[in-house]
Amino acid sequence: MAIIVNKEEKRRNIALSCTELLLDKGYSQLRVSEIAKTAGVGKGTVYDYFKNKEDVVFEIIRNLINEHQEDLKVHFKKNRTCKQKVLHLFDFYLCEHKDYSKHLIVYKEFMSVTLTTPAGDMHAFNHECTNFIRETLVDIIEDGIRSGEIREESLNFVDGIMCAERGFMLKGWTENINCRNEFKQYIDALFALIGNK
């Protein structure tokens, strides 16, 4: 035959080599010519592995988010209170064991592109991620109810908590601040109500 490269792996490598570049420039200022240079390939080669620029960025994001979700699974076995688990689940901001600031920026880029794109792969992936988080949250809450830490009605707040976190994230992006404390205060206030006194 001829040279056979591992398409999947090369695709991943090209994408990953541009992670910093994306963080630095942001989607709209990211140039395909720079992607190619950074990955050490020609511009045309980029298009042998990706449909378009958006596809490259999507790949970078998928990798980071999947990595984050694996982390979550691993660190979740540690026993904690229900409230601690909830805080940890959403602790994109500053985790004791890892810095997720990159993920936060990349996720912002992802959201901004997703909002400008008609329903497609990005929307579907976002949905998947949200479902993963939601299912995890439901587990946490159900555990908390079972252990008596929180009350039965707490399940009614699953979607509220999910969306509050999303909202705090959005606020952080638009106001260039870190909403970690605000989110914590919100959770404190909520748990004060749903907790079994």
Next chain:
Amino acid sequence: MAIIVNKEEKRRNIALSCTELLLDKGYSQLRVSEIAKTAGVGKGTVYDYFKNKEDVVFEIIRNLINEHQEDLKVHFKKNRTCKQKVLHLFDFYLCEHKDYSKHLIVYKEFMSVTLTTPAGDMHAFNHECTNFIRETLVDIIEDGIRSGEIREESLNFVDGIMCAERGFMLKGWTENINCRNEFKQYIDALFALIGNK
């Protein structure tokens, strides 16, 4: 000595004439050449009144949002329960007296552009809008506490409610659904807790 037009007014007119176009195409598919054609002016003229494409869209959005906030002020005098007021405050989705679906789409475009733009006028405007809503919400909650409808601690939920709404909005955008009911359920659940039995 020459024709003097009302710059401010013409600027507004050009922008407003393109509202439907923006709703139809979305920011990224909006072409300056089409803006010009729709407004019935030459492309160069657009740039006599606006810094760039983003500026045009910003003007459209400012007008719609200001209009919405005026509406809010007017319709707020009707006496209602605290909970009804809260629902009304966030009822971008489907208001009994007006259809805000356009505003929702336009606000989505606004957010997506804001996320791709470094801090500037758009961020500042967004901040202003949020503050307006927040102050209104604080008034509502304080009224509710005063009237005995809800408990003292309810004030702790101001930011949570704000962000939950933002989050529901974001969810609606990314999943192409209307989150009105979900938001209502969230408010129901919350008021069941913060209400005086």
Next chain:
DNA sequence: AATGAATGACCGACGGTCGGTCATTTGTTT
């Protein structure tokens, strides 16, 4: 009333940028 100078409104051809394509070259296997 007629003239023309001054000025601002208006315009579209053009330059530059950048995403995406494709004809060609390079290198490997058989």
Next chain:
DNA sequence: AAACAAATGACCGACCGTCGGTCATTCATT
């Protein structure tokens, strides 16, 4: 040397924003 995968950068066209020039109106002067 044939056959084919991989790599590439010159090229294309879409689109943004600029700029030099035109046109319409107003006003000063006659």
